[in-house]
Amino acid sequence: MRYEGTVYRPPSEAGSLIIQLTIGCARNTCTFCNMYKDKKFRIRPLNEVAEDLEMARNYYNRIQVRRIFLADGDALIVKTEDLLYIIDKCHEYFPEVERISVYGAPKDIINKTPQDLRRLKEAGLDMVYVGLESGADEVLKDVKKGVTSAEMIEAGKKVREAGMVLSMTVISGLGGKKYWQEHALGSARVISAIKPEYVGFLTLMVEPGTEIYDQVQRGEVELLNPQEVLDETELFIRNVDAQGTVFRSNHASNYTALGGTLNGDKEKILAQIEASRRRSSFRPDSFRGI
Template sequence: MLDIDMIYDYPLYRPPSEAYSLIIQITLGCSHNKCTFCKMYKDKKFTIKSMEQIKAEVDFFRTRVKYIDKIFLADGDALIIPTPKLLEILDYINEKFPENERISLYASPKSILLKTPEELEEIRKRGVKLIYIGLESGDDEVLQEIQKGVTSEKILEGALKAKKAGFKISVTVIAGILGKKDSTNHALKTAEIVNKMIPDYLSILCLVVHEGTEIDKRKKSGEFKEASGEEILKEIKMIIENIDIPQGEKIIFRSNHASNYLGLKGDFPEDKEKFISEINFAIKNDYIRERNERYLRY
């Protein structure tokens, strides 16, 4: 007899916007799992669950969940699953949860680029409407330093391919990723990629140095020094100042994660000046919130 602790392989992660979604864990870990800042899946070997196990878990949730409108497929990079198997999984989920209105998942640029346009279209038709992509930085030197395993051009190519197939894309950027090093190129080139990509959703998170990560080791050796809250806000301000998308386009923007020193919420392009004003006010008046470091350790 299955129970919830038998189904989920912890730790279990999902984007903040999936707080009320049903999480179905169809993969374990991350297919890349080399980023220097990330500890999410370091203790997991990347695995695609068997179809038998996935179907049993979907059945388990159906018997216990009366109604659900959003479903998130965990762990990292569920899109890497070979298309025939992924389509079978989606068909089964839709059969068991016909009321669901949106399925979403994390996707690496590699997993998007490995799919043909026809495959992506079939996946979208099966209900996957939103894809989460980690840009982190538009600067290739930064991407290389954090061992992202891909160039900014490939991230852009993957994002545009996903958009062309009809997916909405939610993109994350990391402020403070260089610590106290000069982040000018990181900020400018990140804004440049965002301008070309025009994601549906954009989030800027702030670096959290987690115990056991490569960045943590560099910090302990003195090689990496964390940026202050004020330095990070100035970096975010530079990114925002250089995001310039055409009128008629829209990016829903959030920078209100627990890692952020200042909560920002609005849309580009109409709220751009408001964001800059709020950051200026926070810096001038020392209104930089304390992060919940205890929460962020997990």
């Protein structure tokens, strides 16, 4: 395999074969993200991607590859016919594969027709990861996500209606002290409207080199402390209505680990929050990382 730059993948893809179908992020405007700042976005030639799959098969000739993740940040921007070709190649070289997944930018999903998404699902694209980040339009605008909460809902529903598994992420603390309530309530509203199979909470990591880092340094954004992050999470849990959605807040960036399945485990999750609040035992910033 040939990798360009740092390769990122969702935590649940730790054991997956990662193949770069695209390089970087097509939009790359989010104020909090430094993942692809060193890359100029492009779609790789399909023959190169197919060659990487062949190389991977030769390398893993005695290993069963059950999962493949098509990186980088915008695989769904690729034309549907080209995506179908690569998915077919995944199955050709790895007939044992059980799951193929991608990051899906909301605008890329919206630009696909329902028929496109169904064809991709039928071909073997099983799971899409979408960075919701926030369901509050004020926050989405401030962090330059480039979409509205209504567009987030449209994209999420299209993935679910196509029969793909949908995993969405929310970033705790992204609205700062100014918009923490809007962030919690808006995110609860969007997740309630979509009801994805999974929702994972990360906690904002302010990295040097990002626009939000400079905003914090200038005092334009005031960050939440760990107790305030718990308050925000509690407000989300009390207002979300997403029966069957698996909720996790156990990422390396989180101050404390929470988890359960909505809506049945709401009281359990609230009890976890209260226990963390009483203990005031949080992961130190020096141990938080992505």
